[in-house]
Every structure is written in C-alpha cells, then in structure tokens.
Amino acid sequence: MAWKVRKKKGENSEGNRRFQPSFVLAVLALLALSIYLFVSAPPPLADGQNTSGRTIKAEALLDMVAAENDAFRTLYTKNIVGPGLKQGFLYDENWLKRGAQSGPLPAVALRGVSVRLDRSKVGLGLFLGAAFAINRGNRFEGEQLALFQEIVADKQPRYFRDAPQGLWVGMYPDIAHAKPCVDCHSKHPKTPKTDWVLGDVMGATTWSFTSATVSAEEAVVVLGALRRALSETYKSYVDRARQFEDPPAVGSDWPSACRCLPDTQTFMAEVFRISSPSTTRALFDGFEG
Numbered sequence: 268m269a270w271k272v273r274k275k276k277g278e279n280s281e282g283n284r285r286f287q288p289s290f291v292l293a294v295l296a297l298l299a300l301s302i303y304l305f306v307s308a309p310p311p312l313a314d315g316q317n318t319s320g321r322t323i324k325a326e327a328l329l330d331m332v333a334a335e336n337d338a339f340r341t342l343y344t345k346n347i348v349g350p351g352l353k354q355g356f357l358y359d360e361n362w363l364k365r366g367a368q369s370g371p372l373p374a375v376a377l378r379g380v381s382v383r384l385d386r387s388k389v390g391l392g393l394f395l396g397a398a399f400a401i402n403r404g405n406r407f408e409g410e411q412l413a414l415f416q417e418i419v420a421d422k423q424p425r426y427f428r429d430a431p432q433g434l435w436v437g438m439y440p441d442i443a444h445a446k447p448c449v450d451c452h453s454k455h456p457k458t459p460k461t462d463w464v465l466g467d468v469m470g471a472t473t474w475s476f477t478s479a480t481v482s483a484e485e486a487v488v489v490l491g492a493l494r495r496a497l498s499e500t501y502k503s504y505v506d507r508a509r510q511f512e513d514p515p516a517v518g519s520d521w522p523s524a525c526r527c528l529p530d531t532q533t534f535m536a537e538v539f540r541i542s543s544p545s546t547t548r549a550l551f552d553g554f555e556g
C-alpha cells in the first residue's frame with residue numbers, strides 16, 4: 268500500500284533560493300539557544316550525562332514542525348487571505364501562471380513549503396491530504412484513509428512507521444479554524460462536500476522524517492530549514508504581488524487595515540511570536556535521556 272506522505276514529483280517549481288535576513292536571524296537565535304542548552308548550560312546534576320548526547324524522538328520533532336507550520340497557515344488564512352479577499356485580492360491554484368494577478372491559496376502555499384523542504388534535504392516531508400479533497404491527488408486511500416477517519420473522530424494526531432519508505436510519519440488534524448476555509452471549500456466548483464462548518468477536520472497535514480531520533484543540534488537544523496521554507500514561501504507571494512498591474516502597498520500594515528500586505532519580515536515575526544512558546548516547550552519536552 269502506498270502511503271501518501273509527499274507531493275508528487277514536479278508538482279510545483281516555484282520560488283527562488285536566495286538567503287534571507289529573517290532566516291539568518293531565526294537560525295542564529297536557535298543556534299544561540301542550542302549552544303546555551305548544550306554547551307554553556309550546566310550539566311544535569313543527578314545522572315552526570317552530557318546534555319549534548321540527548322536526542323529528540325521523531326514524533327516530538329514532527330509535533331514541533333507541525334505547530335510552527337500551523338501558526339504560519341492559520342495566520343496566512345486569517346490575516347492575509349480572509350481580509351485580502353475583502354480588499355479585492357485574488358487567491359487561486361494558478362497564481363504562478365504568467366501575468367496572473369493572484370496569490371496562493373493556503374493549501375497551495377503549503378505545497379510551496381513542501382517543495383522547499385524537499386530541496387533543503389533535511390529529511391523532512393510534508394503532504395496535505397483529505398477524504399473529501401478538491402484536488403483528487405490529495406485524497407487519502409486505503410489504510411491511510413482509515414487512519415484519517417480516526418483523526419476525524421477524535422481530532423488527535425496519529426503516528427506510524429512507513430517501513431517501505433523508511434519514514435516516521437505523523438498525521439495531524441487540519442481543522443477549519445477560519446471562516447475562509449469553510450466558505451471557499453464549500454463553494455469551490457470541484458468540491459465533493461458543500462456543507463463544511465467551522466471546527467471540522469478538513470484534512471490531515473502529514474509530516475514525515477527519515478530517522479527515529481535526532482540530536483538536539485539536528486533538530487535545530489531541521490527547524491531552521493522549515494522556517495526558511497515558510498519565509499521563502501511567503502516572500503514568493505509578496506514578490507509576485509509587487510508585479511501586479513495594481514500592486515498593493517507592502518510594508519508593516521496588514522490587509523485588514525488597507526489595500527496592502529505585510530512584508531516578509533513583518534509576517535514572519537508574527538508567525539514566530541505565535542509559534543515560539545510551543546516550539547520551545549516541544550524542544551524541552553522532546554529531550555530523552
């Protein structure tokens with residue numbers, strides 16, 4: 268049985284690979300944290316073990332990246348797409364076509380994140396699937412569909428080992444937190460379901476990783492790769508928007524207030540503000556040993 272844990276090859280080739288100050292800052296901050304935790308912090312008293320030998324289980328790593336990505340996606344949906352639509356901005360599947368005057372839908376932005384993670388080669392994979400999918404390629408099947416039905420029932424993540432592909436996988440409920448999720452999915456011409464309501468589990472964000480555990484240092488590298496992928500994905504939209512026939516202002520304001528978009532730094536600072544408490548908690552809770 269083929270588990271769906273990755274986008275299909277060649278599905279999306281957007282974006283650029285330039286380095287960004289916000290990414291550099293994020294990584295520096297994380298490195299500083301890891302250096303503090305694993306180099307300068309006093310060794311634990313009781314067991315006398317060196318802290319740098321500690322590892323984080325794949326499940327804890329996946330929990331951490333899932334929470335960061337969730338912050339990005341919810342913020343993008345609630346504070347960009349929702350108010351953006353009211354400002355007359357467009358969001359669709361074809362935003363990368365030449366001359367398009369639109370931005371990426373949340374799920375399409377997520378695919379941009381997934382493609383960039385693949386390129387970063389840190390071993391982290393991302394796939395967004397569902398039972399009632401607008402895009403047939405996103406539909407879960409067989410055993411994975413059964414697992415997804417359990418998630419729909421109790422809204423809890425499920426973890427499993429995909430032995431044939433050598434992956435540790437976590438499936439997380441993708442819940443309709445924001446009204447635009449429900450409205451757009453119920454009205455889309457290709458939707459197989461027209462009565463979504465807020466709070467529904469619309470799909471499962473499926474994260475995979477290539478080993479059972481990582482060192483804390485490796486976890487920081489993986490997290491850095493995710494933050495870079497998120498940041499570049501948002502930036503690719505802003506860069507496009509600047510080329511529109513009637514471009515929005517780009518700066519420190521949000522589309523709820525004006526015909527404008529926050530720049531990458533402003534947007535990502537808000538993502539990190541939301542996700543940092545849970546990321547820090549996950550880093551600490553994830554340690555074994």
Ligand code: HEC
Nearest residue numbers: 344373374395397400401402405442443447448451469470
């Ligand atoms: C403006 C329209 C729009 C909004 C807003 C939107 N989506 Fe989607 N969503 C789509 C489209 C179109 C696809 C299919 C994209 C593709 O893969 O080609 C999709 C894909 C998905 C998928 C993968 C399964 C599928 O249907 O193909 C899930 C799960 C999903 N969206 C959940 C959400 C959630 C949760 C939100 C809010 C946080 C949201 N969507 C907001 C239009 C939208």
